[in-house]
Amino acid sequence: MTDWDAIVIGAGPAGAIAARRLAAAGARTLLLEKQSLPRYKACGGGVPARAEALLGIPIAPVVEDTVDAIEVSRFGATWFRKRSPRPLASMVMRDRFDAYLADAATAAGAELRDDCPAQSVAAQHDRVEVETPNGRERGQWLLVADGATGPTARSCGFPISGARSAAYELEVAAPQAALERWRNAANVDVGYRPWGYGWVFPKERTLSIGLVTAPARGRAIRRQAQRYLDRLGLAEARIERVAGHPIRYRRSRSEPVARGAALLLGDAAGLADEFTAEGIAYAVHSANLATDAILNSDRPAAAYSAAVNSEIQPELDAARTISRLYYFCVAAWPWLARHASNLVNYLWRAFFRVMRGESTYAAELRRLPGGGAAQRLLAAS
Numbered sequence: 125m126t127d128w129d130a131i132v133i134g135a136g137p138a139g140a141i142a143a144r145r146l147a148a149a150g151a152r153t154l155l156l157e158k159q160s161l162p163r164y165k166a167c168g169g170g171v172p173a174r175a176e177a178l179l180g181i182p183i184a185p186v187v188e189d190t191v192d193a194i195e196v197s198r199f200g201a202t203w204f205r206k207r208s209p210r211p212l213a214s215m216v217m218r219d220r221f222d223a224y225l226a227d228a229a230t231a232a233g234a235e236l237r238d239d240c241p242a243q244s245v246a247a248q249h250d251r252v253e254v255e256t257p258n259g260r261e262r263g264q265w266l267l268v269a270d271g272a273t274g275p276t277a278r279s280c281g282f283p284i285s286g287a288r289s290a291a292y293e294l295e296v297a298a299p300q301a302a303l304e305r306w307r308n309a310a311n312v313d314v315g316y317r318p319w320g321y322g323w324v325f326p327k328e329r330t331l332s333i334g335l336v337t338a339p340a341r342g343r344a345i346r347r348q349a350q351r352y353l354d355r356l357g358l359a360e361a362r363i364e365r366v367a368g369h370p371i372r373y374r375r376s377r378s379e380p381v382a383r384g385a386a387l388l389l390g391d392a393a394g395l396a397d398e399f400t401a402e403g404i405a406y407a408v409h410s411a412n413l414a415t416d417a418i419l420n421s422d423r424p425a426a427a428y429s430a431a432v433n434s435e436i437q438p439e440l441d442a443a444r445t446i447s448r449l450y451y452f453c454v455a456a457w458p459w460l461a462r463h464a465s466n467l468v469n470y471l472w473r474a475f476f477r478v479m480r481g482e483s484t485y486a487a488e489l490r491r492l493p494g495g496g497a498a499q500r501l502l503a504a505s
């Protein structure tokens with residue numbers, strides 16, 4: 125006897141979308157969330173247009189701004205601004221966005237229990253048991269969507285890869301002039317070694333400002349963020365919230381994402397890309413693939429693993445190659461990188477096509493002279 129067809133752990137975008145799709149298909153679905161919703165999540169809150177297309181619900185009620193331009197700077201000194209003919213990304217605050225997606229899951233029939241962590245999990249071939257503060261829940265399928273630091277994948281016996289970055293987020297109550305300066309535009313600040321970037325993402329009454337870099341630089345990230353704020357002219361602005369958080373990366377098809385009754389989604393599976401460090405699109409994509417596998421396949425774990433490997437992993441691999449090429453050039457030859465990336469508009473058109481969901485990193489990399497060779501070289505290293 126099982127109480128639920130599916131138990132979903134974690135009500136971020138991966139978990140909420142998975143719960144919504146399963147419940148809408150008639151599955152008895154329990155969505156467990158450790159924190160009380162709405163809850164803060166350290167995140168730039170940039171939802172690329174390609175993620176919106178995957179979500180399956182309109183998100184206009186929680187969108188605070190729409191970005192169609194990117195201003196590139198190096199250590200705060202502006203290089204150039206590029207504009208896309210169509211919107212690149214919607215800007216959200218994750219507390220409102222995630223609560224909105226969780227509401228959509230409950231509207232579809234899922235039962236949401238927030239402030240209710242999964243404390244321990246026993247996953248077998250055809251059933252799972254989850255211990256919560258309110259008692260034990262039994263289900264047929266377990267969807268693990270508890271994020272980059274969630275404990276469930278490890279406790280189900282999945283090996284956890286060490287590939288990660290350090291990220292730091294500040295929510296800044298910026299003066300009106302700064303809010304106006306960044307309306308409809310994002311800043312990408314480059315030059316950090318060995319790789320990484322800073323960002324300004326505009327929101328209705330704040331700016332989300334952050335940095336992502338190699339984990340070895342994690343100790344310096346707070347200092348770098350302060351310098352970045354100074355260069356943006358925001359040294360005196362009130363900071364409403366500060367949080368650091370790792371981002372994990374799946375680098376190989378051999379890293380398992382499903383076994384028996386348990387499927388790993390989103391950040392819990394390391395599905396974030398190493399070029400932009402984004403993960404919302406992959407979280408939602410993996411939720412769609414996992415629920416399709418559960419609803420339509422006789423062997424969901426195998427079907428889901430194959431789908432992640434053929435639809436998501438090629439993007440993560442290509443993004444990693446692009447990341448290495450781009451950040452190496454920017455750090456080693458800033459003058460060349462500045463002029464080449466400003467003058468070769470093709471690169472921007474390609475990046476914008478990927479953000480809008482009209483192309484993929486893998487396809488754009490294949491088109492780049494030497495792109496395929498660079499990827500093979502990196503895979504072999």
Ligand SMILES: Cc1cc2nc3c(=O)[nH]c(=O)nc-3n(C[C@H](O)[C@H](O)[C@H](O)COP(=O)(O)OP(=O)(O)OC[C@H]3O[C@@H](n4cnc5c(N)ncnc54)[C@H](O)[C@@H]3O)c2cc1C
Nearest residue numbers: 134136137138158167168169170242270271390391403404
């Ligand atoms: C600083 C920073 C900035 C970022 N900016 C962007 C960006 O602008 N755009 C973008 O696309 N990506 C961005 N990312 C990545 C993005 O935040 C993640 O990829 C995305 O949130 C993954 O969604 P998820 O649903 O897999 O996990 P999460 O959003 O992390 O959700 C996991 C949920 O599980 C819950 N949970 C944890 N443990 C338990 C438990 N035991 N029981 C029940 N619930 C549990 C957590 O409370 C959380 O609500 C950023 C990441 C960082 C760190």
